Amino acid sequence: MALFILMFLLSAAAAEEIVKFVGDDVTLRCEAGDGDIRAVEWTRPDLKKEEYVLFYSDGRSDPKHQHESFRDRVQLVDRQPQDRDVSLILKNVTNNDAGTHECRVSLGASRRKKRGVLDEEPIRVIHLMVKDRDSSDGNFSRIHRGLVLAVVGGVVLLVSCIAGFLFWKPKRANEEDPTQKGYKAINKSPSSLQPAADSPPV
Template structure:
């Protein structure tokens, strides 16, 4: 993997040196699952008559092709179908920026934007069109986020998927150290088969409609056993809907740490033990006090019975 990464870097450097003479190279870095905008603008504000977005290394097809006043979908590369669109389909002010949705590691590479307008079309008719913009896109795994919660709390693991409005959709939350999933949700609802028992009736999506791509997870009444690294995998459409998504690249990674609340744990146990000891001590003291009083009364009663009553001297016979 390291050798492949170095080869990729050398390839990008070589292409940069070769292409720097024609257009400036723009570098963009994105995380997997994000939508990115590849900015491009025509040299003037005239009507755009031709637009081509391409990527180096594609054997056949384009990302997006516009000509003869329409978008050509027949020659679009299959890996970009339903994943690309113009930022402004009217291309006002020469804006032909491209939106690339739900990027993956396979989207890394060099992208070129070629555009013609009504003014410069005849001038370029017998020439090879130079790209207006050259963009180097680097895609990296999502940054791992950290969440700390107290035992007994309900927590939300935030995550957002590309809002492509592509159905059906499958969302899977998993934990690195578990074979079973935390939550598996399809368009029709949750799937309970193969769910880890400890998460039964304790997890749900924040929004089951998943509006705006919201696939955040709610985890209720957390315990120290819930600590770990959680991953969210999403698939929209396609044949893989019948399989687990564990082999797909995660769009979100969360490291969850669960701690006892202030005054909890050993400290609380110590206080509780102290309280119990105090209560027991007071109870024993009360019992001893009552026993002493009762003993004294019994002693006094017995003493009176052994020493009968004697009248005063003046009342005794002479």
């Protein structure tokens, strides 16, 4: 029972992994529970204790302790979250954005610390991976995947043809071989099993 409770607590914050290229925009999904949304906080474990990616409270974003690298690059999908959607839009992704992003929500009468960081456990944890964009590499990857699929398909077709040929050829050869037909006819002929009329009895 204790193990079940521990597993439940550990899985409370749903984790997700997202891969993006430098320069992309990304939406980090997070949905609040039932209740009035008092505050929303997106943060990262590697930021200073008082810093955050985005903090929303009293109907607006609070940039007071927002880390400078996220200024003018982040916003909530719903700037006045009414439908529990507190997802974060991160624009123009950089290599520095790679890492763990945590979503926290304060509902109802829950309180927050004066420094603006919520006490609640994260309800969503997202690991963002950022890759350098290389159009030639991307085109090569697509071509490479296409060639691999074509080769695999060709090999499968070739093996199927060879197997069918090997299975069909002996059968057809036996049917068309006159020697085999004559041999079968002689062996099956009733007269071949009877002694000749003019043969002397033994």
